[in-house]
Amino acid sequence: DTGVSQDPRHKITKRGQNVTFRCDPISEHNRLYWYRQTLGQGPEFLTYFQNEAQLEKSRLLSDRFSAERPKGSFSTLEIQRTEQGDSAMYLCASSDLRTEQETQYFGPGTRLLVL
Amino acid sequence: AQRVTQPEKLLSVFKGAPVELKCNYSYSGSPELFWYVQYSRQRLQLLLRHISRESIKGFTADLNKGETSFHLKKPFAQEEDSAMYYCALKVLGYSTLTFGKGTMLLVSP
Numbered sequence: 001d002t003g004v005s006q007d008p009r010h011k012i013t014k015r016g017q018n019v020t021f022r023c024d025p026i027s028e029h030n031r032l033y034w035y036r037q038t039l040g041q042g043p044e045f046l047t048y049f050q051n052e053a054q055l056e057k058s059r060l061l062s063d064r065f066s067a068e069r070p071k072g073s074f075s076t077l078e079i080q081r082t083e084q085g086d087s088a089m090y091l092c093a094s095s096d097l098r099t100e101q102e103t104q105y106f107g108p109g110t111r112l113l114v115l
Numbered sequence: 116a117q118r119v120t121q122p123e124k125l126l127s128v129f130k131g132a133p134v135e136l137k138c139n140y141s142y143s144g145s146p147e148l149f150w151y152v153q154y155s156r157q158r159l160q161l162l163l164r165h166i167s168r169e170s171i172k173g174f175t176a177d178l179n180k181g182e183t184s185f186h187l188k189k190p191f192a193q194e195e196d197s198a199m200y201y202c203a204l205k206v207l208g209y210s211t212l213t214f215g216k217g218t219m220l221l222v223s224p
Contacts, residue, residue: 003158031210042119042201042214043159056211091159095210101167104212106159 004107006092012113013082020078021110025094032075033104034067035091036060043091049075050097082114117142119204121215128192129223136187136218138176138202147205148178148185149212154198162187162200172196192222 005024013019025032031050035043046065047057051072061067064082069075079086089111093104118141128134140146150162163171165178165185176187185202202215 033211035212040124040216042203042216043212045211045213048210101164102210103161105161108158 004092004094004105006090006107006110008110009108010111010113012115014115015082015084017082018078018080019082019112020076021090021092021112022074022076023092023094023107024074025092026096026105029094029096029105030072031095031097031102032069033093033095034075034077035093037089037091037109038087046077079112082112084114087112087114117146117204117206117213119202119213119215121200121202121218123218124216125219125221127221127223130194131191134187134189134192134196134220134222136200136202136220138185138187138215140183140185140202140204142183142204142206145180145207147207148176149203149205150174150176150185150187151201151203151214152198153201159201192220194222194224196220197222 007022033048034046037043045058046061047067049069052069064080067077089109091109092107095102095104120139148165151159152162153159174189178185199217201217203212
């Protein structure tokens, strides 16, 4: 297992366009998290799933953002009608609820630039 | 709401010098505290957590509930310690992490 993977690694789009990112967690990990990181800030929580259920969403997640994890494996994060303020690094992490310490393992991130 | 503060954006030391990266938190309950590290061109990874009370790569961190701090320390810095360090908090019973803004550690030869 190569760890959490994310695709694409970079995305440049024009304001108003829709974008979709994919995250593949570590195999058998039942929890999957999305974070956003802007320049000079630490990662900020957006949402997380346990299996296919979306259990929590941050107030940061506006109506233009939607996330899915349809089969409890990979997840997608879609941003509709992108704005320049959406430019950030989008990080995915996964963890195994069954382990005592439930460490979150991060992916390499998808860097989004909205022009 | 909980908050994590890392007062230093940049900490620059010479090889062999002691290092202390500061982390303060605000939360009224009992949190779980972590240090994550991101080396150049690598992904964010867990360095250590307070409940493990272990030393990783020579780093230690003690949770001080009275001062609401979780400072990261190493007695003798190495050049390979140069990285971005993030302090993070998790509320017991919840899964999400709250991160500080991070401190860049630069260790010069």
